[in-house]
Amino acid sequence: EIVLTQSPNTMAASPGEKVTITCRASSSVSYMYWYQQMSDASPKLWIYDTSKLASGVPDRFSGSGSGTSYSLTINTMEAEDAATYYCQQCCSTLTFGSGTKLEIK
Amino acid sequence: EVLLQQSGAELVRPGSSVKISCKASGYTFTDYYMHWVKQRPEQGLVWIGRINPANGNTVYAEKFKSKATLTADKSSNTAYMQLSSLTSEDTATYFCTRPGRFAYWGQGTLVTVSS
Numbered sequence: 001e002i003v004l005t006q007s008p009n010t011m012a013a014s015p016g017e018k019v020t021i022t023c024r025a026s027s028s029v030s031y032m033y034w035y036q037q038m039s040d041a042s043p044k045l046w047i048y049d050t051s052k053l054a055s056g057v058p059d060r061f062s063g064s065g066s067g068t069s070y071s072l073t074i075n076t077m078e079a080e081d082a083a084t085y086y087c088q089q090c091c092s093t094l095t096f097g098s099g100t101k102l103e104i105k
Numbered sequence: 106e107v108l109l110q111q112s113g114a115e116l117v118r119p120g121s122s123v124k125i126s127c128k129a130s131g132y133t134f135t136d137y138y139m140h141w142v143k144q145r146p147e148q149g150l151v152w153i154g155r156i157n158p159a160n161g162n163t164v165y166a167e168k169f170k171s172k173a174t175l176t177a178d179k180s181s182n183t184a185y186m187q188l189s190s191l192t193s194e195d196t197a198t199y200f201c202t203r204p205g206r207f208a209y210w211g212q213g214t215l216v217t218v219s220s
Contacts, residue, residue: 033204033208035150037150042200042210042211042212042213043150043200043210044210045207045208048205048206048208049206052206054208086149086150088150088204090204090205091138091204091205092164093152093155093164093166094140094142094152094155094204095152096142096149096150096151096152097149098149099149099150
């Protein structure tokens with residue numbers, strides 16, 4: 001069973017600041033997915049196939065990585081980006097990271 | 106448009122069972138596995154298991170093998186999850202999801218276990 005370790009657990013960023021969230025897998029995976037979840041809402045697919053933005057996702061977001069190390073980056077933080085982000089290994093079974101709560105300063 | 110419409114919130118007694126539903130529309134129901142995910146209040150996402158609606162085959166996460174039972178009705182394009190022997194640890198929002206490159210999620214069903 002693959003375990004996904006996300007860091008940090010929580011963070012706060014100022015508008016315009018660059019943000020990076022990391023996700024490490026316990027063994028190599030081919031792709032990583034990322035989800036954004038707002039309070040009391042369903043998770044939304046944000047990045048798929050490691051680096052492809054889901055429909056409607058602003059291009060200040062990017063994803064990268066390979067093997068056991070992946071990351072989600074926000075080039076310039078905006079208030080609307082405050083949310084919890086989860087990495088996910090997909091799709092025969094699903095594994096989620098523990099989540100990163102991102103707040104705006 | 107793909108939609109996953111889940112049943113409403115449930116308040117149930119400890120020790121009882123509950124069955125929640127997820128009605129799919131906008132795609133061929135039998136072409137995709139349906140997965141279920143648990144989220145306790147202020148906690149992360151935990152995978153419960155999946156069902157192949159075409160033949161009813163299921164795979165469960167180890168910790169849910171005696172807790173959850175997944176079924177699917179091809180005639181109504183609806184997936185179901187029954188949770189048994191409920192305790193306060195089962196109080197959570199449960200989501201159905203069709204994951205992948207074009208992922209879809211239900212709106213979630215809040216199950217509250219309380220006497």
